[in-house]
Structures are given as structure tokens and as C-alpha cells.
Amino acid sequence: MKIKKGDLIILILVIIVAIGWFLKDMMWPDSINDKIALIKVDSQIHSTIPLDATAERKELHLELPDNNHMLIISEKDKIWVEESSCPDKVCVKTGKISNPGQSIVCLPNKTVVYIEGSEKTDIDDGAY
Amino acid sequence: MYVKKTLALIYLVVFLLLPSFLTGCTSITKDQTEAKPVSETAFLMGTIAKITIYDEIEDKQIFQKVFDRISEIEDRMTINEDNQKSEVMQLNNSAGQAYSKLSQDTFFVLEKGKYYSEISKGQFDITIGPLVKLWNIGTEKARVPKETEIQNTLPLISYENLLLDKENLSAKLNNSGMMVDLGGIAKGYAADEAAKILIEAGIQHAIINLGGNILTLNTKPDGSYYKLGLQDPLEPRGDYMGIVMLNNQALVSSGTYERYFELEGKRYHHILNSKTGYPEDNTIMSISIITKESIDADALSTTIFLLGLEEGMQMIETLPSTEAIFITSDKKVYISSGINDENFEIVKDEYQLQKEVVTP
Incomplete structure (x- = not known):
């Protein structure tokens, strides 16, 4: 058994989303104006x-x-x-x-x- | 098969870690610091009194007890004419005649006031009352007095003629027309007394803010220092130029921006020079004092302002556990030897920290 292509894509996607979210929070904290x-x-x-x-x-x-x-x-x-x-x-x-x-x-x-x-x-x- | 298991494990780890990723490391500190402090405010001593408690509050009446105590001190020490019963009013009204019996509170504050008058050789003078009344800065009757009025008033200002009798808890102003004004020190005392009430009620972490005079109890519950904004003297209230970190300390600022009136383009602020009779005209825009007890910070803020940058800094360095931050009108910031990166940070670039006091 090898790692399937699909597994790898999901894994990478998840990591990108997580890092992206983290960066967004860092750069625009509470971007909603209230x-x-x-x-x-x-x-x-x-x-x-x-x-x-x-x-x-x-x-x-x-x-x-x-x-x-x-x-x-x-x-x-x-x-x-x-x-x-x-x-x-x-x-x-x-x-x-x-x-x-x-x-x-x-x-x-x-x-x-x-x-x-x-x-x-x-x-x-x-x-x- | 092993690969599949490993994959499942990786997914598991990623999803478990995901939430902490999303909120970042802040979630950990948040839980500790955001023990949700509770504040209440009241209008007392001619200003806003705000008490912020960081601990669990067991006694629901605690805020009211603190406000009642501050109000009691105000009633004893005010020179507001609608309160003829105040001890200070009685002392002033008996000037040149008789000794007045005082409460412990009032006697202690008078004693402290006289002490700061002595160590500043009368730059700060607790008997400045007649001059304050003459200018009335901060009231609707504020005006620039005539030169003759000022000259007639100056001889009445002499702290040496405030006679204190500790044994009988009484005091007397030796010459008629003399007046004590505790405006530059009573708020500081009230904050110290407010702290006592909180401590007696088991409160360990709190900020007392009496019209911008700050007194902190210990640190915040997580052990970090309280962060206090230092007012930008050129901007509206709440706009700060720096941050001061405090642990069980008092911070009091005084400046030309606080109370003033303008006439024909000239600004007259409320810190009066007891020698010239006019608002002090030196390079200081604001002075902030850090001490253990609030009464000392309060009295010193006026005293050091009047002494000016050089002499003021010299005096600060002779006093134990006392620090100061000066801001001059050219936006330069001068600090005493105990102020450093750990307890003070400038957040506005236009304000420049100076390495030492240079004679202009």
C-alpha cells in the first residue's frame, strides 16, 4: 500500500488552510468593524x-x-x-x-x- | 496496511491540532488573563472614580463600600462652598483665630502636604488656597486676576504658618485669609484608603482609577504587570503615547493639558506657581510619578512639575522607590534611573526618549 494521491492532496490542503487561517488572524485581527x-x-x-x-x-x-x-x-x-x-x-x-x-x-x-x-x-x- | 494506519494517525493529529492552530497561541494566555475584570464607576471628588476588580467578587457591596469611603474623605476635605461642614472649610474659616479639631484622615493629609511643601522649599505649598480661589481655573468663574490682586494674595501663601498639633489632632492657620487646598493630594490619599477597603475584603488584584490617578493592587491574577496607558498631552483623553507597567504601585500624571482656560490665544493651566502667582511656565508638558503609595505620587506630581525638569529629576533620584517620566513641550521624554524597557514603552514615534537631562 502506498499513500494515495488523494490522501496527499487532502493532507496538503488541510495544512494550507490551517496556516492560511493562522496568517489571516495575525494580519487582520478582528477585521470586522464593531x-x-x-x-x-x-x-x-x-x-x-x-x-x-x-x-x-x-x-x-x-x-x-x-x-x-x-x-x-x-x-x-x-x-x-x-x-x-x-x-x-x-x-x-x-x-x-x-x-x-x-x-x-x-x-x-x-x-x-x-x-x-x-x-x-x-x-x-x-x-x- | 502500516501505511494506512500511519495515514489515519496523521489525519488524527492534524485535526486535533487544527483548533489550536486556528486560534493561535493566544487562546492559552486568554484563559488566564481574561478572568474578566469587573469595573464600576462613580462621580466623586470632582472626577470619575473607577474601580476594576480582577478577583472573584464575594461581597457584592464592595464597590459601594469603596465609593462610600472616598465620599467620606471628600466630605472632610473639600473646599467646595456648598459643603460648609468640611473640616478643611472649618480650618480655613478659623484662619488667624483658633485651632480646629480634625479627623485622622484630614490631619494625615495636612501633615503630608506640609512635608512636601518643606522638601520643595515652598514650590509646592499646601496653603495655596487663596491663589487657587483667585484664578478659579476649572470653574465658570476662571479669569486672569489683576497684578495687584496677585501681589496681595502671595503673602498669604506660607506653609510655615500652618500649625499642626499632632497630640490633639488639630491644626491652625496662623494668619487670617490663609487657606489650605488639598486638591493636589486628597485624591491620592483617597486611592490609598480605597485600596485598604479592597484588601480588607480579600481582594488581591485590582486597579483604582481616581480621575486618572492610578493605584494597582499586586499584579494581574496571572502574575503579569498591569499595563497603563500614559496620556498623550496633546491629544484627547484616552489617547496614550506610552505604556507603563505596574506591580503594586501608584501612577499619577500632572500636566498643562488637564484643566485650563484660554484668553486672547494664551492658555492658562491649573498648576500655579506659589512664588509668581501665575501658572507655572516651564518646558514640562506632563509629568508622571510612580511610587508605592498614591498620596506620594499625587503630591509629587505637582511638586516635581513646579521644580522643573532638572531640579525635579534631582529630587526624584533622592527619594526611595520613586520614579518619574517627564514629557517636555518639544515631545522629548526624560526618565529617572529606575525606568527601563521592562516597565515603560513609548508607542508613538514622535515622542523621543532622551538618554539624560541636558541643560537647554
């Missing part, structure tokens, strides 16, 4: 907005306690605070964010915009 902006008000999740290159412009009006309000806009893979009733406007000055792990914080309004995504982050937390 970035999500999380909007939290006073530590509670208020809403989530998917962020990707095809997402349409969305305007989110937040009505907050004590007649405060914020206008958060997302367009494609970016999100930012356009307007806020807070005194310091740190949130508006932060500008546009688009990468997982980035956040916009408005302390007076107790509001946080945070981007989550399956893109691997190298860090456990951030110092600032």
Missing part, C-alpha cells in the same frame, strides 16, 4: 451609537437635570460634543474621537462618551 460609542449619564448607560465608515450622521440631544443639555453628534466613525450647557466646555474642546478607549468627559453634566471596540487594546487602564 466600534460602538457608549453614552453614559451619571454612570448609567443612556444610549449606544455604532461607529463605522458607513454610519450616517446622528444628532443626540441629551436633556439633563437642572435644565442642562448637551448635543452629541456622530458621523461615520467619529463622535463629538457639539454643544453643552456646562460652564467649562471641556467636553466640547476635547473635539472628535474615533478610537476604542478614547472618551469625552463632561464632569459638570456627569456625562461620558466612551468608544468600545473589539480591536485589541494593549492597556488595562489609562493614567491622565
Whole structure:
């Protein structure tokens, strides 16, 4: 008995597929884009907005306690605070964010915009 | 026949190995590190407090207990005017008059504050309150004070006139108008106290993040160090320029990017020089301090920032278990002698590690 041609082809195919898959994972980890902006008000999740290159412009009006309000806009893979009733406007000055792990914080309004995504982050937390 | 058996064996081995091939070696490490840490956040001490626990949580109330303790410290030490009951408010209101009785918490923080004021010869001054109130940076009332106002305020800043009576746990500000401001140190203390609560509850692996001040408990459960992003001072929060590895250590950053206001194109940040009365104007954009206890890192971040690159680096090298990372406005990175490839990595090419501190 010899190794049949068919056996050899299957064997080689299996190895190629396995190596190919492995390489694909190495080169394009989590190639599916699933970035999500999380909007939290006073530590509670208020809403989530998917962020990707095809997402349409969305305007989110937040009505907050004590007649405060914020206008958060997302367009494609970016999100930012356009307007806020807070005194310091740190949130508006932060500008546009688009990468997982980035956040916009408005302390007076107790509001946080945070981007989550399956893109691997190298860090456990951030110092600032 | 032997060949057939061998073939069957090869198939078997290939198919058994296939899954590990597909997921790569990551699957092994994943199971250990992804013990799924649990975090909770709260708005405390004028910032976001985030506690991340890597262990199994037996006491469901643990997060609340930690937040309650931080809140207790805040109530004792705030100089926010809506809390007239705070011990620091009472101390300030009795300036030039009488001693105020204090809790252990407040006394300890005042003592530490005075210590750092002394070793920095007043560059860091725990009695900077009147100047902070004058500028009000970070509030809606922020403004550039008149020169005369600054000159009238400077004499009120003198840590030597903060009198501490350890036996009676009380303190007094010697001159009326003086004010203590624990803004540069109280968060550090709160993080240390939060760690105590976690340890008492049997937690061994956790990150305490108090408005960007980091304190880590031990390592992660698999023994690897915690990896902390170091804020890029020129980018939005969360965008990091380097990674710092910590094991049972505190990391506190201070910089011109944190709180500031702009007027006529000039930026006024919140780190005030107690000698000139103006925001410190040196080459440092951000400073990060690594210590054992968070209170030291917190106080030192301001102290070293005010001392500047050369003098600051010199002081760091004299302190035990204390390291620092300086970033200057030309994107150069200076590190103390205990920082190396093992515990710090720059991830943005535009930031350049310098071999030594060179006099400009």
C-alpha cells in the first residue's frame, strides 16, 4: 500500500488552510468593524451609537437635570460634543474621537462618551 | 496496511491540532488573563472614580463600600462652598483665630502636604488656597486676576504658618485669609484608603482609577504587570503615547493639558506657581510619578512639575522607590534611573526618549 494521491492532496490542503487561517488572524485581527460609542449619564448607560465608515450622521440631544443639555453628534466613525450647557466646555474642546478607549468627559453634566471596540487594546487602564 | 494506519494517525493529529492552530497561541494566555475584570464607576471628588476588580467578587457591596469611603474623605476635605461642614472649610474659616479639631484622615493629609511643601522649599505649598480661589481655573468663574490682586494674595501663601498639633489632632492657620487646598493630594490619599477597603475584603488584584490617578493592587491574577496607558498631552483623553507597567504601585500624571482656560490665544493651566502667582511656565508638558503609595505620587506630581525638569529629576533620584517620566513641550521624554524597557514603552514615534537631562 502506498499513500494515495488523494490522501496527499487532502493532507496538503488541510495544512494550507490551517496556516492560511493562522496568517489571516495575525494580519487582520478582528477585521470586522464593531466600534460602538457608549453614552453614559451619571454612570448609567443612556444610549449606544455604532461607529463605522458607513454610519450616517446622528444628532443626540441629551436633556439633563437642572435644565442642562448637551448635543452629541456622530458621523461615520467619529463622535463629538457639539454643544453643552456646562460652564467649562471641556467636553466640547476635547473635539472628535474615533478610537476604542478614547472618551469625552463632561464632569459638570456627569456625562461620558466612551468608544468600545473589539480591536485589541494593549492597556488595562489609562493614567491622565 | 502500516501505511494506512500511519495515514489515519496523521489525519488524527492534524485535526486535533487544527483548533489550536486556528486560534493561535493566544487562546492559552486568554484563559488566564481574561478572568474578566469587573469595573464600576462613580462621580466623586470632582472626577470619575473607577474601580476594576480582577478577583472573584464575594461581597457584592464592595464597590459601594469603596465609593462610600472616598465620599467620606471628600466630605472632610473639600473646599467646595456648598459643603460648609468640611473640616478643611472649618480650618480655613478659623484662619488667624483658633485651632480646629480634625479627623485622622484630614490631619494625615495636612501633615503630608506640609512635608512636601518643606522638601520643595515652598514650590509646592499646601496653603495655596487663596491663589487657587483667585484664578478659579476649572470653574465658570476662571479669569486672569489683576497684578495687584496677585501681589496681595502671595503673602498669604506660607506653609510655615500652618500649625499642626499632632497630640490633639488639630491644626491652625496662623494668619487670617490663609487657606489650605488639598486638591493636589486628597485624591491620592483617597486611592490609598480605597485600596485598604479592597484588601480588607480579600481582594488581591485590582486597579483604582481616581480621575486618572492610578493605584494597582499586586499584579494581574496571572502574575503579569498591569499595563497603563500614559496620556498623550496633546491629544484627547484616552489617547496614550506610552505604556507603563505596574506591580503594586501608584501612577499619577500632572500636566498643562488637564484643566485650563484660554484668553486672547494664551492658555492658562491649573498648576500655579506659589512664588509668581501665575501658572507655572516651564518646558514640562506632563509629568508622571510612580511610587508605592498614591498620596506620594499625587503630591509629587505637582511638586516635581513646579521644580522643573532638572531640579525635579534631582529630587526624584533622592527619594526611595520613586520614579518619574517627564514629557517636555518639544515631545522629548526624560526618565529617572529606575525606568527601563521592562516597565515603560513609548508607542508613538514622535515622542523621543532622551538618554539624560541636558541643560537647554
